[in-house]
Amino acid sequence: MxxxxxxxxxxxxxxxxxxxxxxxxxxxxxxxxxxxxxxxxxxxxxxxxxxxxxxxxxxxxxxxxxxxxxxxxxxxxxxxxxxxxxxxxxxxxxxxxxxxxxxxxxxxxxxxxxxxxxxxxxxxxxxxxxSHIGADPFDERLDGLYLYNKLQNKKIPIKAALLDQEIVNGIGNIYASEALFDAGIRPTRPAGELSRKDCGKLLESVRRILRRAIEAGGSSIHDYRKPDGSLGYFQNMHCVYNKTGQKCPGCTCNVAQTGGIKKIVLAGRSTFYCPVKQK
Ligand SMILES: [Zn+2]
The missing domain is CATH 3.20.190.10 (MutM-like, N-terminal)
Structure with a gap:
């Protein structure tokens, strides 16, 4: 999609x-x-x-x-x-x-x-x-405090909360995994347990990942092509998405022991993370 x-x-x-x-x-x-x-x-x-x-x-x-x-x-x-x-x-x-x-x-x-x-x-x-659309990730009014307030009392995993379009819109499945990796936050953590600082950091990661993806012309998976017929190349920059069993970039973890990047299913969607780097 x-x-x-x-x-x-x-x-x-x-x-x-x-x-x-x-x-x-x-x-x-x-x-x-x-x-x-x-x-x-x-x-x-x-x-x-x-x-x-x-x-x-x-x-x-x-x-x-x-x-x-x-x-x-x-x-x-x-x-x-x-x-x-x-x-x-x-x-x-x-x-x-x-x-x-x-x-x-x-x-x-x-x-x-x-x-x-x-x-x-x-x-x-x-x-x-x-009417049900949350803040745009690039909206200047969106900050760590906004996200923190939105996540209060939410027991769903943070990965699922990132996909909730009424909280922040436009973070799709690929970019949710990538942003959580960038922020060092484990996708399974209950959303309401993130600190204000975590929320600020996560938002910075969301923006960094989306900005990089836009610069790369998007991710060409499931046959997405740019309007001129050429391919986006952000999929070559994915750190964890679709990388089950591999080392994450810059990882010092022992893959033989940890099994590398893990794939789990959260709220029905494939989710990828490094069990060493993401806490
Ligand atoms: Zn790793």
Missing amino acids: PELPEVETIKNALSKAVDKANITKVSIFNNHFRKIIPDDFARRIEGAQVMAIRRKAKYLLLELSNGLTVIWHLGMSGKVKISDFPPENLEKHDHVLIETDKGTIVFNDARRFGMLTYEETDKLDNCSLF
Whole structure:
């Protein structure tokens, strides 16, 4: 599933390709997504200019000149392809084509858990899609104290709390394991037992890991590709994710004795950690 760094990478690519572009034609070949694409979607956005491209949680927002904002979610398997001209032939699962005077965007989604809709821009803040979304990891108002307060009395493992989108949004499964490793915190620790200092440290790690992943263009696992078709390379920088039995970077632990990086399942999700470094 595209996580925050992948969505941010796609946002950056869209900004480069179609910011200030005029939408000339929208073709919808299949509207059956998690939520059906509104019947008047094409008619409402054709002719508008793209004024700004933003990310809110894992939603891409294209703010248009006509007072509407396109709301776009990539679901489990959604891909964005950007080209200078409309493709001559559609590929399998190419469901929506948005043509502009600067380039063409294709929305390809094999499993169709994604979403494409619009909302009036000045009603976005009250939009039900965003009502349960916690702080963005890069929001300046988010600090160790905020996280500490949110975690009070929570008995769930800290790894599960990091995935709770109502606490902080956008930390996906890969990055939760990586951030906990970076902070030296064991994923199984009850969230409510973290000190204020731990929370500050963890937040710093979350930001460091996400920033590095965005710089690397995201993690190309489960066939995620950047909109230009190239691969992100953050998966090459993973320290613990999918590294069961291996040494963690800079680890002095004796793998023969410890068994190296451990894989466990927490709240239904694969979780990786070093039993020596993470306490
Ligand atoms: Zn280790």
